[in-house]
Amino acid sequence: MRTHISELLISAxxxxxxxxxxxxxxxxxxxxxxxxxxxxxxFACNLALxxxxxxxxxxRQLAEKxxxxxxxxxxxxxxEVAGPGFLNFYLRVGYQVEVLNQILxxxxxxxxxxxxxxxxxxxxxxxxxxxxxxxVGHGRGxxxxxxxxxxxxxxxxxxxxxxxxxxxxxxxDILTVSVWLRYLELCGExxxxxxxxxxxxxxxxxxxxxxxxxxxxFNYPVPLWGSQLSSDGDADxxxxxxALIDKAQExxxxxxYNLVAKHASDTISSDxxxxxxxxxxxxxxxxxxxxLANNDKVRSALDALTRKGxxxxxxGALWFRSSAxxxxxxxxxxxxxxxxxxFASDVAYHLEKFRRGFDQLIDIWGADHHGYIARVRAAIEAxxxxxxxxxxxxxxxxxxxxxxxxxxxxxxxxxxxxxRQLRKQVGKDxxxxxxxxxxxxxxxxxxxxxxxxxxQDNPVYYVQYAHAxxxxxxxxxxxxxxxxxxxxxxxxxxxxxxxxxLVTLLDQFPERVVYAADQLAPHVIVNYLRDLANAFHSFYxxxxxxxxxxxxxxxxxxxxxxxQIVLRNGLALLNVNAPEHM
RNA sequence: GCGCCCGUAGCUUAACCGGACAGAGCAUCGGCCUUCUAAGCCGAGGGUUGCAGGUUCAAAUCCUGCCGGGCGCGCCA
Numbered sequence: 274m275r276t277h278i279s280e281l282l283i284s285a286x287x288x289x290x291x292x293x294x295x296x297x298x299x300x301x302x303x304x305x306x307x308x309x310x311x312x313x314x315x316f317a318c319n320l321a322l323x324x325x326x327x328x329x330x331x332x333r334q335l336a337e338k339x340x341x342x343x344x345x346x347x348x349x350x351x352x353e354v355a356g357p358g359f360l361n362f363y364l365r366v367g368y369q370v371e372v373l374n375q376i377l378x379x380x381x382x383x384x385x386x387x388x389x390x391x392x393x394x395x396x397x398x399x400x401x402x403x404x405x406x407x408x409v410g411h412g413r414g415x416x417x418x419x420x421x422x423x424x425x426x427x428x429x430x431x432x433x434x435x436x437x438x439x440x441x442x443x444x445x446d447i448l449t450v451s452v453w454l455r456y457l458e459l460c461g462e463x464x465x466x467x468x469x470x471x472x473x474x475x476x477x478x479x480x481x482x483x484x485x486x487x488x489x490x491f492n493y494p495v496p497l498w499g500s501q502l503s504s505d506g507d508a509d510x511x512x513x514x515x516a517l518i519d520k521a522q523e524x525x526x527x528x529x530y531n532l533v534a535k536h537a538s539d540t541i542s543s544d545x546x547x548x549x550x551x552x553x554x555x556x557x558x559x560x561x562x563x564x565l566a567n568n569d570k571v572r573s574a575l576d577a578l579t580r581k582g583x584x585x586x587x588x589g590a591l592w593f594r595s596s597a598x599x600x601x602x603x604x605x606x607x608x609x610x611x612x613x614x615x616f617a618s619d620v621a622y623h624l625e626k627f628r629r630g631f632d633q634l635i636d637i638w639g640a641d642h643h644g645y646i647a648r649v650r651a652a653i654e655a656x657x658x659x660x661x662x663x664x665x666x667x668x669x670x671x672x673x674x675x676x677x678x679x680x681x682x683x684x685x686x687x688x689x690x691x692x693r694q695l696r697k698q699v700g701k702d703x704x705x706x707x708x709x710x711x712x713x714x715x716x717x718x719x720x721x722x723x724x725x726x727x728x729q730d731n732p733v734y735y736v737q738y739a740h741a742x743x744x745x746x747x748x749x750x751x752x753x754x755x756x757x758x759x760x761x762x763x764x765x766x767x768x769x770x771x772x773x774x775l776v777t778l779l780d781q782f783p784e785r786v787v788y789a790a791d792q793l794a795p796h797v798i799v800n801y802l803r804d805l806a807n808a809f810h811s812f813y814x815x816x817x818x819x820x821x822x823x824x825x826x827x828x829x830x831x832x833x834x835x836x837q838i839v840l841r842n843g844l845a846l847l848n849v850n851a852p853e854h855m
Numbered sequence: 856g857c858g859c860c861c862g863u864a865g866c867u868u869a870a871c872c873g874g875a876c877a878g879a880g881c882a883u884c885g886g887c888c889u890u891c892u893a894a895g896c897c898g899a900g901g902g903u904u905g906c907a908g909g910u911u912c913a914a915a916u917c918c919u920g921c922c923g924g925g926c927g928c929g930c931c932a
Contacts, residue, residue, distance in 0.1 A: 319873095332912065357912055358912080445932095605929085644926090720867095803879080803880085810896065
């Protein structure tokens with residue numbers, strides 16, 4: 274309907290142009306919006322206000338001229354010039370009821386469109402180091418990315434979801450050593466576990482599994498080697514950890530060290546996979562950082578940069594001249610000790626993404642990575658790819674509160690609430706809904722006490738309850754009147770204000786999905802569902818569905834049948850269940 | 856110090872990417888269950904959109920400067 278009105282307006286403008294009332298060379302961008310207020314009709318357009326600037330004509334006067342030139346239309350009953358020069362369109366009562374038939378016919382498909390049907394888009398999210406279980410901070414990125422994926426799919430994109438496993442580098446070495454030390458303790462050794470190693474209980478679990486599988490194969494009595502390390506290292510703990518890593522590699526040898534490392538990373542990765550699966554978050558691919566290095570992809574990406582003349586050597590390190598591409602300073606790719614940096618892997622990884630033929634790339638990162646955007650973009654540009662095809666979304670942190678106190682969340686300290694615990698406490702549906710309720714650049718305060726003790730107040734129940742109520746009405750309708758109540762129902766009987774409001778809302782669902790997908794804004798769907806549930810609950814209290822009048826009853830069943838489908842489709846976008854009973 | 860994000864009712868927030876009197880929820884107060892689920896509905900109070908300028912017919916939205924909060928600024932990942 275909106276595009277239809279736009280067409281009417283365009284025709285009016287070109288009519289005025291041939292009349293000579295408007296200059297022929299003006300740029301017309303017609304923008305029709307739904308009126309917020311019913312007093313302003315059904316649709317509104319600010320065209321005259323925009324054109325008055327370009328033409329120098331008074332806006333109201335111009336609006337009158339446009340209105341007079343709009344072609345006759347069966348649906349438009351009145352065009353009014355209002356305020357400073359708005360054109361308000363009033364439409365025939367009941368013009369939207371056709372949407373009910375459309376919903377009941379297309380069912381699951383209602384809300385999906387084919388707007389972007391040929392574009393392949395890759396969305397990379399979560400991508401947490403496999404050094405520990407996912408915590409509630411990761412949950413937001415997971416829920417957000419999964420929902421974005423659903424939205425993009427709904428508007429026709431070919432979506433590929435990927436998790437980048439940072440399974441290489443120093444953090445993994447620290448994890449390996451942490452597991453090995455716990456393992457030694459299980460073998461009966463006595464040692465001081467470093468404060469800056471991974472403290473969490475899960476490290477014990479990983480070590481225990483290692484011990485079950487390999488027995489004492491990796492045991493080296495501490496008295497034989499412990500004294501060789503610089504004394505307990507309160508001077509420099511990080512150096513102490515590095516020394517431990519070296520010592521472990523020396524004692525275990527490459528093969529055994531890698532066995533321990535792989536055991537640790539595999540165990541934790543599979544735990545992460547299970548966890549995400551239960552959270553309703555699926556990936557098409559898990560891309561290993563280690564595999565980049567193993568396949569020489571890092572080396573060849575660096576060679577490509579060097580060939581194009583964007584690198585240089587300084588102080589024994591290899592640098593990328595990212596400042597030539599808008600970054601604030603140059604970045605190190607290969608350190609003086611010969612090791613490549615995390616950034617080097619990321620350059621190779623993003624190059625690889627482009628090579629895989631995606632039209633668009635979306636990265637969802639935690640807000641703490643914002644300083645990273647410029648250098649990744651720089652690398653993409655330097656390698657001859659179009660940086661505009663990469664969209665980076667920064668998701669602000671979710672702060673967790675309990676007892677009014679903010680919880681610190683650090684994987685190394687072991688002080689964190691896992692995603693698994695959260696899911697068990699508040700449930701998958703509530704957690705998923707809560708995580709995407711706010712726009713991603715807004716900080717999210719997650720009050721655990723509130724979520725656990727007052728689950729009744731959680732808005733997800735409000736929406737789910739609307740769905741359950743509808744299901745209940747249908748089951749009673751079937752009991753009293755038999756099935757197939759929807760056949761031949763006449764939606765024109767829906768004349769109550771609450772019924773009209775509902776039809777209008779249902780009619781908006783597809784455009785809201787498109788908008789949410791364009792903006793990568795799941796909260797738009799959340800708000801829509803709350804509005805729809807609210808309109809339904811109001812209707813439910815004002816109008817009886819199962820009335821004696823069979824015609825009216827049929828019309829109302831048709832209406833709530835459509836609502837049921839839209840609630841279900843909307844909740845499905847969020848991976849939230851639509852229960853039949855509550 | 857420099858850079859990015861944010862500041863809206865007591866609290867948590869929305870506002871269709873410049874539009875009409877800034878909408879909700881929680882909390883507070885007052886009503887509604889012998890009719891389809893009261894996890895609901897109806898009503899009331901509560902706002903100088905952090906502050907000060909600027910652009911515009913029109914600013915929560917755009918620009919400038921302050922104030923306040925978060926995050927980042929490694930040959931860490």
